Amino acid sequence: MVFLFVVVLIGDSGVGKSNLLSRFTRNEFNLESKSTIGVEFATRSIQVDGKTIKAQIWDTAGQERYRAITAAYYRGAVGALLVYDIAKHLTYENVERWLRELRDHADQNIVIMLVGNKSDLRHLRAVLTDEAKAFAERNGLSFIETSALDSTNVDMAFQNILTEIYRIVSQKQIRDPPEGDTIRPQNVEPIDVKPTMNTDGVRKQCCQ
Amino acid sequence: MEGESDRASFWKKNIKTVPGRPSPKSDAKTTSKTKAPGATSFQDFQASVSDAWDLEDDEFCVISSLENTKISKKVSQSAALNVLNSHRSTAEHEVPSNDRTAEKPHLYEPDPVRISRIPGRPRQLHCFSPVQEEDNESKLERFEALLESNPSLQELSKLSWSGIPVKVRGITWRLLSGYLPINLERRNGVLERKRQDYWTLVEKYYYTEHDETNRDIQHQINIDVPRMNPSIPLFQQRTVQLMFERILFIWSIRHPASGYVQGINDLVTPFYIVFLQEFIPDNQPFERFNVDSLNQDQLRIIEADSFWCLSKFLDGIQDNYVFAQIGIQKKVLQLEELIKRVDEVLHKHLKQHNVSYLQFSFRWLNNLLTRELPLRCTIRLWDTYLAENDSFATFQLYVSAAFLLYWKEDLMQEHDFQGLLLLLQNLPTQSWTSSQISMLVAEAYKLKVMFADAPNHLLSNTGDS
Numbered sequence: 001m002v003f004l005f006v007v008v009l010i011g012d013s014g015v016g017k018s019n020l021l022s023r024f025t026r027n028e029f030n031l032e033s034k035s036t037i038g039v040e041f042a043t044r045s046i047q048v049d050g051k052t053i054k055a056q057i058w059d060t061a062g063q064e065r066y067r068a069i070t071a072a073y074y075r076g077a078v079g080a081l082l083v084y085d086i087a088k089h090l091t092y093e094n095v096e097r098w099l100r101e102l103r104d105h106a107d108q109n110i111v112i113m114l115v116g117n118k119s120d121l122r123h124l125r126a127v128l129t130d131e132a133k134a135f136a137e138r139n140g141l142s143f144i145e146t147s148a149l150d151s152t153n154v155d156m157a158f159q160n161i162l163t164e165i166y167r168i169v170s171q172k173q174i175r176d177p178p179e180g181d182t183i184r185p186q187n188v189e190p191i192d193v194k195p196t197m198n199t200d201g202v203r204k205q206c207c208q
Numbered sequence: 209m210e211g212e213s214d215r216a217s218f219w220k221k222n223i224k225t226v227p228g229r230p231s232p233k234s235d236a237k238t239t240s241k242t243k244a245p246g247a248t249s250f251q252d253f254q255a256s257v258s259d260a261w262d263l264e265d266d267e268f269c270v271i272s273s274l275e276n277t278k279i280s281k282k283v284s285q286s287a288a289l290n291v292l293n294s295h296r297s298t299a300e301h302e303v304p305s306n307d308r309t310a311e312k313p314h315l316y317e318p319d320p321v322r323i324s325r326i327p328g329r330p331r332q333l334h335c336f337s338p339v340q341e342e343d344n345e346s347k348l349e350r351f352e353a354l355l356e357s358n359p360s361l362q363e364l365s366k367l368s369w370s371g372i373p374v375k376v377r378g379i380t381w382r383l384l385s386g387y388l389p390i391n392l393e394r395r396n397g398v399l400e401r402k403r404q405d406y407w408t409l410v411e412k413y414y415y416t417e418h419d420e421t422n423r424d425i426q427h428q429i430n431i432d433v434p435r436m437n438p439s440i441p442l443f444q445q446r447t448v449q450l451m452f453e454r455i456l457f458i459w460s461i462r463h464p465a466s467g468y469v470q471g472i473n474d475l476v477t478p479f480y481i482v483f484l485q486e487f488i489p490d491n492q493p494f495e496r497f498n499v500d501s502l503n504q505d506q507l508r509i510i511e512a513d514s515f516w517c518l519s520k521f522l523d524g525i526q527d528n529y530v531f532a533q534i535g536i537q538k539k540v541l542q543l544e545e546l547i548k549r550v551d552e553v554l555h556k557h558l559k560q561h562n563v564s565y566l567q568f569s570f571r572w573l574n575n576l577l578t579r580e581l582p583l584r585c586t587i588r589l590w591d592t593y594l595a596e597n598d599s600f601a602t603f604q605l606y607v608s609a610a611f612l613l614y615w616k617e618d619l620m621q622e623h624d625f626q627g628l629l630l631l632l633q634n635l636p637t638q639s640w641t642s643s644q645i646s647m648l649v650a651e652a653y654k655l656k657v658m659f660a661d662a663p664n665h666l667l668s669n670t671g672d673s
Contacts, residue, residue: 032438
């Protein structure tokens with residue numbers, strides 16, 4: 001049986017969302033990678049408890065102007081990696097804003113992981129690990145620090161969130177979200193947290 | 209002037225037949241069945257649609273059979289299909305049973321005959337074959353002659369539509385964008401004043417204390433500019449980055465409804481490169497050019513002119529970048545409608561695998577394909593965009609549609625959501641040259657002509673699906 005989970009990557013511009021994704025899905029890293037326009041997609045499958053979990057990951061643009069477009073993708077997501085840059089305190093301060101975004105637009109059962117990226121920049125650290133960890137605990141988020149540059153914890157981050165989702169799903173089927181959501185991206189619509197054999201077998205519902 | 213019988217069947221929604229508008233390719237099956245019918249039918253077609261063109265453009269046109277102005281649907285369709293087939297199958301000389309199989313970029317050889325025979329724009333492409341390498345000389349002469357006189361914008365657009373030689377591209381872009389007046393006597397005065405104006409704006413707004421909004425804009429620009437074109441050394445030069453930062457910042461504060469939106473930085477690039485090339489000696493490649501070897505005046509000209517041309521260029525697509533990006537959302541819907549009409553097979557294929565148009569075409573439209581094409585191709589594409597003047601906002605939609613249709617064969621071979629989306633996000637255009645762009649815009653033109661008089665076609669959501 002193949003489980004298909006949709007995960008979004010969110011967070012301020014320039015914190016390394018695209019590089020986390022390319023490191024996880026293609027084992028690639030670019031010191032300078034172009035800004036993400038709107039939303040970009042990648043995928044990778046992993047094994048948990050002998051089950052195949054296919055992660056469909058949507059990498060979103062960090063700029064506020066794109067929020068109208070990117071927020072539509074939160075709806076179908078069962079997990080979110082909320083990324084900040086450990087060397088830029090402002091990107092950490094904005095985590096609260098991103099959480100509000102998720103509360104406003106995502107399913108209430110969405111699993112959120114706070115990710116402090118660029119952990120290789122030790123000498124430039126501006127956000128203490130303990131501080132972020134405490135914040136995550138207070139807000140019921142899991143937490144990890146990663147470096148897309150040197151690969152530290154990148155697989156672990158995705159592995160952890162996908163496993164967490166898998167545990168929840170296998171314990172109980174989260175109820176389907178209400179019908180009539182017309183603005184969510186169509187491909188992610190039927191997926192939510194139900195295990196399916198294959199997305200393509202599921203008919204989308206027409207939004208027009 | 210057309211026969212009544214043509215009207216009903218011209219295309220599904222009963223839109224009037226208009227001279228010069230070939231019948232749409234209804235679906236791939238029809239296309240594939242039609243073998244190249246032979247040159248006569250194309251000439252018939254070309255003659256039959258020649259009334260759709262301005263007479264002044266007639267110098268290379270076959271006018272002997274003008275009396276036959278009725279479009280025979282059969283003739284037009286077969287000729288159109290002939291053209292489509294022939295330019296899709298140049299690599300393999302046999303017309304393939306499926307009309308897209310030969311269309312791999314790396315198989316492409318420039319083929320002036322193929323490209324010039326495009327319905328809807330027969331003469332222009334006939335006269336100015338897009339294969340610039342071959343007739344650069346004569347085309348350059350035509351440009352130079354035109355630019356020395358007081359050309360009409362229309363003449364200049366017409367000549368530019370199929371590509372502008374590098375040597376005159378800078379001046380032509382300035383004229384086409386509306387930055388530089390057509391009138392020869394006024395040009396120098398305007399240039400001087402506008403350049404001065406830009407630098408006054410920079411003094412006044414860039415080198416001053418910013419309020420919070422402007423700090424945010426500046427912050428975002430500073431994040432984006434250094435990572436614009438990581439693979440091109442030119443863009444790693446601090447001087448270049450500073451120029452971009454100023455251009456974008458000044459543009460943003462003058463357009464508060466949108467402000468800076470990620471991606472607009474990519475839209476400065478073609479202007480910047482074209483104006484930079486005017487100062488690069490001996491056709492050196494711009495990619496490794498050291499801009500610090502230019503003098504201050506030259507740098508100021510490149511920057512100011514890039515700014516003004518960008519401003520003019522974006523005027524027509526402002527609503528792409530305002531809150532909620534409604535301009536883009538609208539165009540995404542229109543693109544979907546258009547594809548549904550012209551290629552239902554492809555449309556259904558995408559839908560069947562739950563691919564929504566927003567997922568792949570948002571970036572196409574937001575960045576005007578700059579992220580999908582090599583820079584040299586973007587520049588060539590902008591020759592046509594600028595030649596379209598005010599219609600460019602709409603034309604961009606047809607280019608996106610033609611771009612999607614171009615990949616049909618590859619897309620049809622993908623059988624799941626992720627395969628489709630990964631392909632659509634990473635279309636292999638690396639080896640593209642201006643000849644692919646010429647074909648793309650010709651296809652786009654064909655679509656535009658087909659739908660130009662059918663204002664409802666893009667609105668209908670209930671339609672026939």
